[in-house]
Amino acid sequence: MLSHPIRQVSPLFWKRGKGSALRARRGGCARPGHRAVVSFSVAYDFLATSDINKDRIQDVLFLYKNSDGGSNVSLACAEEGFSSPCTFVAAASGANGTILWERPAAQNGALVECTSPQPRGGEAPAACILLGRPGPFIAVNLVTGETLWTHPNSFGGNTSILSPLLWVPDVDADGAPDLLVLTREEKQVNGYIYSGSTGQLVGPPGSLGVDGTSGAILHVTRTGAPYVLLPCESSLCGFSVKGLYEKATGRDSLLKTDPLWEDMLNATSHQLRLHSWGAVRYVMTIPGKAGEDLLLVTSEACVLLDGQDLAPRWTLGAAQIHRKPVLGHYKPDTLAVVIENGTGTDRQILLLDLSSGAILWSQALRGLPRDPQPASLPTADHRSAFFFWGLHEPAGANQTDPRAAPHSLYLFHPTLPGVLLELASISAHIVASRVVLLEPGRHAACILLTGPASPDVPGLVSMAKYKVQDLVPSSRVIHLVQGGPDSDQAVRNRFSRLRYRSEA
Numbered sequence: 001m002l003s004h005p006i007r008q009v010s011p012l013f014w015k016r017g018k019g020s021a022l023r024a025r026r027g028g029c030a031r032p033g034h035r036a037v038v039s040f041s042v043a044y045d046f047l048a049t050s051d052i053n054k055d056r057i058q059d060v061l062f063l064y065k066n067s068d069g070g071s072n073v074s075l076a077c078a079e080e081g082f083s084s085p086c087t088f089v090a091a092a093s094g095a096n097g098t099i100l101w102e103r104p105a106a107q108n109g110a111l112v113e114c115t116s117p118q119p120r121g122g123e124a125p126a127a128c129i130l131l132g133r134p135g136p137f138i139a140v141n142l143v144t145g146e147t148l149w150t151h152p153n154s155f156g157g158n159t160s161i162l163s164p165l166l167w168v169p170d171v172d173a174d175g176a177p178d179l180l181v182l183t184r185e186e187k188q189v190n191g192y193i194y195s196g197s198t199g200q201l202v203g204p205p206g207s208l209g210v211d212g213t214s215g216a217i218l219h220v221t222r223t224g225a226p227y228v229l230l231p232c233e234s235s236l237c238g239f240s241v242k243g244l245y246e247k248a249t250g251r252d253s254l255l256k257t258d259p260l261w262e263d264m265l266n267a268t269s270h271q272l273r274l275h276s277w278g279a280v281r282y283v284m285t286i287p288g289k290a291g292e293d294l295l296l297v298t299s300e301a302c303v304l305l306d307g308q309d310l311a312p313r314w315t316l317g318a319a320q321i322h323r324k325p326v327l328g329h330y331k332p333d334t335l336a337v338v339i340e341n342g343t344g345t346d347r348q349i350l351l352l353d354l355s356s357g358a359i360l361w362s363q364a365l366r367g368l369p370r371d372p373q374p375a376s377l378p379t380a381d382h383r384s385a386f387f388f389w390g391l392h393e394p395a396g397a398n399q400t401d402p403r404a405a406p407h408s409l410y411l412f413h414p415t416l417p418g419v420l421l422e423l424a425s426i427s428a429h430i431v432a433s434r435v436v437l438l439e440p441g442r443h444a445a446c447i448l449l450t451g452p453a454s455p456d457v458p459g460l461v462s463m464a465k466y467k468v469q470d471l472v473p474s475s476r477v478i479h480l481v482q483g484g485p486d487s488d489q490a491v492r493n494r495f496s497r498l499r500y501r502s503e504a
Contacts, residue, residue: 035097041066041461043431043451044087044109049094049438050126052143057094058438060463061128062449063110064088067458080104082135089130091145092463094438094445101145106132113165113179114142124197129179131161137199149199154192159185162214168193169226169255171245172202180228180244187211189230191244203248210237210270217283222291222308225258229272229294234279236296237270264310274310277301282324286354287335295337297321302339304357314357316350328376328384330360330414338374338386343367349374349388361417363480365390368405370453372433377444379413380499385444386412387435392420392478409446411468411475413498418481419491423471428462429453435468440502444468472496 044063052059066073067085077086082104089112090102114128126142131153139148155161162182171178176196183190183205189212193202212232218241220226226241240262242255264273278300286293286304293307302321304313320342328351330336335354342348347367351360371389379385388410406425428450438445446466452459472495477488486494 035462035464037460037462039460041451042455042458043449043461043463045432046112047432047434047447047449048112048114048128049434049436049447050114050142051094052091052100053093055093055095056439058436059094059100060092060447060465061112061114062090062092062432062463063105063112064090064451064461065108065455065458077104082107087132087135089128089140089145091142094465097463097465103140103145105130105138105140106135108135109133110135111161111163111165113167124176129165129199131165131181133161137194139199151199151201154201154205155183156185159183159190162189162212162216164214164216166216166218166228167196168218168228168241170196171241171253171255173254178202180241182208182212182216182230184212189232191228191239191248193245193248202245203250206244206248208237208239208244208270212237215282217285219285219294219307220292221258221261223256223258225256225261227258227261229283231280231283232271233269235269235271236274236280236283238265238272239270260309272310274305275312277303277315281321284325286327295325297325302352304354313355316352316357320346323373326374326376327354328386329378329382330384332382336360336384338376340367340374347390351386361412361414363420365410366393367391368407370430371407372430375433375435377435377437378501378503380501381415383414385498385500387446388412388420389433392422409471410478411472411495413495416486416491416494418479418484419486420478420480421472421491421495422476422478423468424466424475426450431461437500437502438465441499444500446471469496 042065046063048061049058065085065087074084077084086104087106087109088102089105091100093100110130110132112128112130127139127148128142130138136150137153138150141148162184166180167177168180172195174197178196179194181192189208189210190205191208192205195202210232212230216228216230219229228239230237240257242253242257245253278298280298282297284295286295291307294305296303296305302316302319321339323340326338328336330351337352337354339350340347341350345366349363349365353360365388367390375387376384389407391405391408406427408425409423411421411423431451432449434447449463451461472492477491
């Protein structure tokens with residue numbers, strides 16, 4: 001195993017200037033936490049957090065490919081059956097950025113799932129499941145990075161793997177949830193069920209009989225019946241987990257089907273009988289009072305559906321939504337959803353009341369190519385802080401060339417609806433970003449993974465932590481309405497006093 005392919009960089013003050021990747025928006029400097037840097041590398045769009053070393057601080061997992069061709073890299077790749085360069089998974093300390101462990105995991109990127117529930121009454125370690133593109137199917141110990149099990153995948157050479165990897169209820173009766181992998185080959189989606197305990201294939205793979213795209217989810221109906229929902233052929237297709245298992249193995253399953261859902265599903269096309277709102281882009285499960293509901297994003301609308309009978313609760317029409325919505329709380333303990341309506345100079349940020357679809361807040365905020373998605377974090381007042389990327393341009397101002405414009409990070413809180421706080425601008429190419437609460441009850445942090453824009457041109461990969469509290473003093477206050485009662489410094493002081501809470 002490679003011992004030190006990543007070198008540590010001491011904490012630095014980022015100064016204004018052409019060489020700076022992150023610039024504070026006002027006089028002064030934005031201070032990052034620790035950084036991990038890899039030279040001559042490629043980064044992948046993956047960041048996850050977990051308290052790996054049990055210090056009560058969330059640590060960070062990320063993927064990168066080291067292309068420096070050194071003997072240590074080549075040897076490490078070869079020991080795991082890969083040619084050099086190969087893809088590594090690394091765990092960095094959330095406290096100081098030191099590398100806790102790292103190991104080769106795939107040839108060219110991988111799908112990763114690190115939220116596996118553990119078997120009932122078992123002592124199995126927490127694990128990350130990695131499925132290479134191409135490469136084997138690997139489970140690694142989240143604490144040590146050591147291999148728990150590994151199996152070659154049986155996908156064909158022209159097969160694409162559809163994200164995400166889905167945890168499904170225990171179908172092989174070993175006490176642990178199992179894993180469903182969906183693939184696409186020659187306009188057909190196939191399903192592979194793997195044991196969550198051993199990684200063994202549970203029965204042969206089977207065709208779902210439809211063409212589909214990434215973005216499948218697991219939905220449980222009011223009767224407790226689990227169904228896999230998949231955007232397919234401009235519609236939404238559904239498959240009972242019970243049916244998938246019984247088709248793959250020829251054995252009966254104790255899982256349920258839902259009579260109402262079986263009636264709503266077309267037996268031939270597997271499409272759900274829904275009103276036509278255009279091609280389905282995203283589907284999300286939403287916690288409801290009586291169980292899960294479904295948020296559907298199509299090419300023409302955003303619709304909240306009852307999770308049992310699929311009746312529309314509300315519809316936002318004439319919408320152009322190209323990215324997955326984000327949940328948060330605008331009012332105390334009341335769910336809201338963040339919608340990015342439109343792109344580029346036409347982008348509007350909308351916060352909708354999830355129960356009614358009413359617009360709670362809206363703001364024009366220009367979107368830039370490769371801007372990270374919005375994010376939210378719960379605050380101590382049972383609302384959420386919302387984080388948006390983009391470029392705020394005052395009315396009448398000359399438009400900035402999007403190729404030269406930096407990515408700016410904005411903070412919004414519902415108690416100050418007339419204010420945006422521009423925390424920082426990022427000139428580097430952002431590969432992945434997460435806003436997280438690294439310590440329970442403490443301050444929020446923005447984790448940024450930056451690197452080359454093209455995987456064909458290796459360069460400098462950096463994974464850095466920026467505390468939101470450290471960015472607030474040098475932030476730029478943007479007044480969205482005229483005549484606000486608070487001065488800029490008073491606004492910064494209020495944001496500095498903002499406290500966050502862990503997810504329920």
